[in-house]
Amino acid sequence: MISLETTGTQALLTLPRAGIDVLALTMLTSGVGSSRINLDRGQPGQVRHWRFEPVGTRITLTELNTHFGSGTGRRDGAGSFARSMLAVLDPVASTDGTVTVDITALACRDLVEVRRWASFSSAGEPTVDPSRSLVDPGPSHTHEHGVEIESLLTFTGFSGDAISEVAPDPGAVTVRQRLSLTPLTDDPFPVLPFHPAAGGYGKMRTDTDTDPRRPPFAGVHPRFATREPIVFSVDPDIPQPYRDAVLEGGRWWATGFEAAGLPDTYRVEVRPRESDPAAVGTNAVWWVHRTGRGWSMGAALCDPRTGRIVKGNVRLGSQRVQQLTALGEALLCPYGHADEAARRQQIEQMTLARIRQLAAHEIGHALGLMHNYASHQHEHPSVMDYPFPALRVTPDGRVDLSSTYAQGLGPWDVFTVRYAYGDDTPEAKAAALQAERDAGRRYLTDHDGHSPDSCSPDAAPWIHGADPFEALERLLTVRAAALQTFGPGCLPPGRPTGEREDRFALLHLLHRHQCAALGHLIGGLHHEYALAGEDVPDPVPVPEEVQERAVQTLTGLLRPQIVRPHPGATACLTPTPIRYPRPAGAFGSAVGPGFDPDAATAAAATVVTDVLFQPQRLNRQAPAIGRVFRQAWEAAGGDPVTVDVVTRAALRAVHGGELHPSPRAELVQALESAPDAPAWLSAAVPDAARIPKGPDVVLPPGIPL
Incomplete structure (x- = not known):
């Protein structure tokens, strides 16, 4: 339906002459590397609904407004709210059924919103320098889900210590941006209405239906289609033994899918090196390096019309290993002791246990699930909680790290998978939710x-x-x-x-x-x-x-x-020795x-x-x-x-x-x-x-x- 040709550093998109709707996904495939600025390799931008449409001899590109809509599908008042015209394009070639447009300038815009992230982080208000930005034909290609266009963008206008710590020249900060365009069809995917107590993200919009019985602010519960297996691909560059810990923790979710009557629906495996982690159709787990303490992130990139997840994306911060090791070293002071090896083994086992839990947690977000900060009260905590290590002191007065983090899904996690992905009727879903409440499993x-x-x-x-x-x-x-x-x-x-x-x-x-x-x-x-x-x-x-x-x-x-x-x-x-910074x-x-x-x-x-x-x-x-x-x-x-x-x-x-x-x-x-x-x-x-x-x-x- 759409295809891409790169000529030099031009990006030429061929699409139906009658026009087409696409999902536009954006992502950084190389980032800035500062936890304070939060512009990582693997960071996604917003998912947008774009429409290419002929107007006379030209092609307009418009972003549709997904903040408003009718939950009943009524179209009255459809033009009440603004759309955003992004470009007016002149065809460079055409046939009876297709038209080709040059979208190079569009692909070299700040679509991930680097400027907004930098401003939010007090790192200036950078803008793209067109003279030092271009489409890279190497990673750009057409595949079964649509097209991938990768650009090198150079920003000027960053400021502050955070950017000076990571950029060779803070006046010229270059990142890679991926633009993925996926054609939209009339998707038969069944919408699951958002329920605030069911543990899922709500992709919300204002409902313009005038029925006073309907909520004015409604949403959908994001979830994958299960027609094909849900496969998460783990970065092969994660060093051992942490890669195996990521695989093991990520695979915990298979238990939830089995309980929902969906065996063999979910897998986690190491990504082949030749595959493209940024492409639509690949649910990627990235291993991300940055300065300072930073968050790991899981994201479900969804079709805003239905909540169908088109790409799961997880960023695991590699510095988490150093942070957990530092905590263990503070607690056990292992070095130079007669039992140093045993103490270091405890620290490593604590770190691996947390990495397993972290992988499960972030993949849970990519499956469409939110935090549960009340699960420390459950009989087995949810992996969607933020856990503190279970530390204790032995009878002889030593700190013990032998059992710091829970293993496997908790009952709340099993419920959330069943609610989102099982084929229960709405009445059965409501009954299952009430059973969780009756069992005292709070969700906040x-x-x-x-x-x-x-x-x-x-x-x-x-x-x-x-x-x-x-x-x-x-x-x-x-x-x-x-x-x-x-x-x-x-x-x-x-x-x-x-x-x-x-x-x-x-x-x-x-x-x-x-x-x-x-x-x-x-x-x-x-x-x-x-x-x-x-x-x-x-x-x-x-x-x-x-x-x-x-x-x-x-x-x-x-x-x-x-x-x-x-x-x-x-x-x-x-005091800190010469040439070393004071510890953060x-x-x-x-x-x-x-x-x-x-x-x-x-x-x-x-x-x-x-x-x-x-x-x-x-x-x-x-x-x-x-x-x-x-x-x-x-x-x-x-x-x-x-x-x-x-x-x-x-x-x-x-x-x-x-x-x-x-x-x-x-x-x-x-x-x-x-x-x-x-x-x-x-x-x-x-x-x-x-x-x-x-x-x-x-x-x-x-x-x-």
Whole structure:
């Protein structure tokens, strides 16, 4: 239906004279390499619905508006919302049934939206330099699903340290962009309506149908067609043993398809080197290198009309291996010990277990599934959760990494595959969803898990265990044991000694995610996602005694014995050697190149105060705000650094403009009556400009893990 010819660096597209609709998929096949900018090799752009259409003697290319539509298929009012004309093309050749157009200029546009990503990351507002951008005929080709056009794009206008770290010349940043065009047909693929409690991504649009019984904002649940096997192809360049871990974890999903009555529907295998991972029709797992801590990503690229996934795409960040190894080294300090080999083996097994889980997680996204941040409460957690390693201390006082991550799918994962891919009737799907609710398997996802203002006590990423109080106590025991034995053995021979601070920071802030989980209890509201008419309980506030216990537990983490760095553990911390940068995971320092204990104290205190003085949380617990402040103040025990952190956190809440009048007044009163307060406080309460500037608090990155 369409074909591509490259002449030199021209891209000539032949299409039906009557016009054609296509899906346009875009992707970077070579990226920037910075976690801060997030423009990776393998990163997809938006999936667009394009229409080539003859108008007189010319061909117009229009992007159709997929934000609006009628769920019943009615066409009345179809021209109410704007479309976007992308190009007007002159034919360069034609036959009775076809026309050929030059789309070189189109293929050399910023279709992946590099400019938007860079601007969002404060890395400038780059634009394509046409004089240094061109179509590459080598990777460009026609295949059974459509055409692939690859371009070399050079951008000018990047700025900032993030781009300077990775680009040879920040003034000329060149990436590869793939444009895939796939003809659209009247797809008989059955649409699965989005249900907010069923675990799938909702590809949403405004429904223009005037039936008042229909929801004004509707969506579809993305899923693959199962007429052919769903095959994920793993990057052959993933080094061993991590490649086998990716294969093993990715294959866990076969269990879900078998339970859905679809055996032999799903496979994961190593990709042949000669195949094209960017092409439509290949569900690729990429191994991506970048600087700094960065996320792995899974994406389901869908037909916006039906939700049919046309390409699954997964990016696994290779630096995750180094991050997990660093955590294990901080916990076990293996090097130079008599049982070094056994300790290193534990670290590697922990890393491999996490890579298995990570592969399953990201492929789950590519299958159309969302996070479940309530699954730590299930009898077996979902692979779509963000797990924290299950750490424990043995009876003889040693940290044990022998069983850190769950293996295989959880029952929630099996349900989500059945719901999305099984051939159950709508009534059977509804019954299966209700059975999950009745079994107590809650599902809560991104905003409820990640957002600082979340009110859900059940959604919390990066924790282990159903009881947040018990989990914190267990983790503090692990932290104390690891700090007791921390020393030079945290680094392998040959590494710069300045990296010890990076390892120490992982231990000093080991409990940081449990703080966030406890914060969700304060002013929390148990709730579920549902549609009207379903049998779900009304929202229930967290009992006051549980909220009070959470406040007491959190303020207790401001005690000097918690926030002050362990003196024995910090004895081995040294300045960074010449030619090596200060580790990205280190604390800030106001004492020069060496370790700053006050900076570490401020960071540990900030982990707590960021939770306690979050404005929306304070509004939800208005009558208790004064008590929260006083408990935090008392727990600080007069330590000047911690007192300063508590004071500034409270003042930010007072002056931030987000508190309701009543909680603001109560917090002001608590500040004004604080005993032994800093001399500047009385002036700073009414006037934010009177808050003296202090050293910046640097929180070393703690995620992803």
